Amino acid sequence: MEREIDVIKETFEKIKNMEIRGAGRIGRAAANALKTYALKIQDLNDEEFKIRMKKAGELLVSARPTAVSLPNAVKFVLKGLEDENPKIGVVKRAEEFINSSLKAIENIGKFGANRIRDGDTILTHCNSEAAISVIKTAYDEGKEIKVFCTETRPRNQGYITAKTLYDYGIDTTLIVDSAVRYFIREIDIVVVGADAITANGCLVNKIGTSQIALVANESRVPFLTAAETYKFHPKTIVGELIEIEERDPSEVVVFEGKYKGIKIRNPAFDVTPSKYIDAIITEVGLIPPQGAWYIIEKYFGWLK
Ligand code: RUB
Structure with a gap:
């Protein structure tokens, strides 16, 4: 029973x-x-x-x-x-x-789509409902867009994103994670999701996000994250740090025999400093990373 x-x-x-x-x-x-x-x-x-x-x-x-x-x-x-x-x-x-x-x-889709121009090529990472909402809304508005999706090793969530966008009729290209810098000159804007936003405006998202932000910054390509207000972390306002999940090494590779001793690390997320983030797209509007404290105080003050 x-x-x-x-x-x-x-x-x-x-x-x-x-x-x-x-x-x-x-x-x-x-x-x-x-x-x-x-x-x-x-x-x-x-x-x-x-x-x-x-x-x-x-x-x-x-x-x-x-x-x-x-x-x-x-x-x-x-x-x-x-x-x-x-x-x-x-x-x-x-x-x-x-x-x-x-x-x-x-709502994030609607607000974020205002930042996508006709003819833009968008880069996204991992598989984020919020980022996909921005991309689909821009497409629904009749904008001619192309999307590059990273594979997102080791779990390859980028395949889900690529299939979803392709099914929707969007021009979709899949690339390996390490090809981001090679292709960045073809990218007009980066839109990713968020697992957490800290009080000082940093973004915690799928491993590899911070490397993409770095490359985008170097190439002057705008980097946006789509984050519902419940992705803002109330305890970071009182100085708590966010734990980065480390998952089982077997997700990366399994070595056998004499190579069993090779160490494998598998962090699932990383932290993108606020200075690389142009805007956070929330359901209450686009905010600069410096506005994160305000969102936490206004919507989650009671959770501290
Ligand atoms: C998923 C991931 C996504 C965010 C945002 O990681 O990093 O970018 O969770 O997604 P995992 P959403 O696959 O390890 O859960 O916008 O759908 O909330």
């Missing part, structure tokens, strides 16, 4: 093994799991219910350490426990998070 907690454990596993991946999707999956769990729990008084929900939230948050959308989603939903009816509170806030997340991606 299925236990109530299984829905939480299942979502935890899917996030951990990257069956569910990408910061926005992770956040919505966690919110949805908390909602389903809340609805399944029966016969508990409010206090017991709150303890169970908080434990479930902790488990979900431990699935992956870097994307702040995960703890932000969980905290947003669990604030519903303060309602007169905690179960209804949690369900309502989970739905609110999911709906506003989807709406945010749509």
Whole structure:
């Protein structure tokens, strides 16, 4: 028989093994799991219910350490426990998070597309719903665009992006990660997603992002990140550092026999300094990286 907690454990596993991946999707999956769990729990008084929900939230948050959308989603939903009816509170806030997340991606698409000109070639990295929304919206507006996607080793999320854009009818080119500098003179603008934005305007995103930003900066190509406000990291305002996930070396390569001793490192994300970022496209508008503190204070002050 299925236990109530299984829905939480299942979502935890899917996030951990990257069956569910990408910061926005992770956040919505966690919110949805908390909602389903809340609805399944029966016969508990409010206090017991709150303890169970908080434990479930902790488990979900431990699935992956870097994307702040995960703890932000969980905290947003669990604030519903303060309602007169905690179960209804949690369900309502989970739905609110999911709906506003989807709406945010749509708005980011509209705002970001204003920065794409007819004839532009866009470079993107990894697989970001928010960045794809910008690209698709520009295309929907009738702009003739081309997109270069990096493979994004080791998990090759760039293949998903390339297929998605190609299916949409967009002129799409796939390149290996190390070819970014070679092709940069063909690129007019870089648009990537975000796993977290820090209070001082730095971007945490898929490994390789900071190298792309460096190359774009050297070539005077604008570098934009598309980030919903729930990608801003409240705790960085009080000096906390973001943990960069290091994943299993076998994702990179498996050496056997006498080469087993070769060390392999596999960080999943890196940090792009704010000086390489031209703008952050949020659902409340385009902001300079220096505006990150303001977004955190305004939207997440209560989370600090
Ligand atoms: C995904 C990644 C994406 C961001 C933003 O990493 O780095 O650029 O999560 O995506 P992983 P979105 O594949 O390791 O989860 O805009 O969809 O939230």
